[in-house]
Amino acid sequence: MESIYEELIAFHGHSCPGLAIGYRMSNAALNFLSDSRAEDEEIVAIVENKACGVDALQYLTGCTFGKGNLLFKDYGKHVFTLFNRKTGKGVRVVYNYQNVPENIRGDRDKYIDWLLTAPEEEVVSLKEVQIDEPETAKIIKTVQCEFCGEGVMETRTREIGGKRVCIPCAEKHGT
16 A cells, blocks of 8 residues: 555656545545446546545546546535446445544544544445446547647637637637
C-alpha cells in the first residue's frame, strides 16, 4: 500500500485527505469488480465531484477523460460508480464521512492516517448497481472556428451569421 500511495502523491502533487479518500474508494471498487486497471475502456467510472480523490481514481483504475471512460456529474458528493464492460457488473462506492472520529477531524495527518488504515467498511460503503452501459468514446471531426481560427470538435460548434464558431466565440459574440 505504501509504495502505491507514494506514487499517487507524486502524480497528484501532495498527500491530502481527498487523495486518501479516492485511494480507498478506488481500491474498494476494483476489488469488488475483481479487476485491475483499464488499458482501454473496459472499466468506466462515473465520479460525482471534481476533488482530489478523482486523481487517485484516474491513476489506479486507468479511467481518464482522454480515453472517454471517466464521466463527471457535478453533484459534489464523494461517490464513484464503476462499471465493468466485460462482466456487466457495476458498483457504487460512497465515502462514509460520518464515520470519521471527531477527535481527528481537525488534524490533517491523523485524518489521512485514519483514512489509509481504518477497516474498509468504516471508510466506504459498496453497493452493486445495474446501470445502462455508457457509450464508448467517439472520435469527432475537428473543424476550424471561423472567428478565432482554433480547432474545435464539430459537435461543439454554434452558428453565428452563417459561420461555424466555437462555444467561447459564440458566447463572446452574442448567442
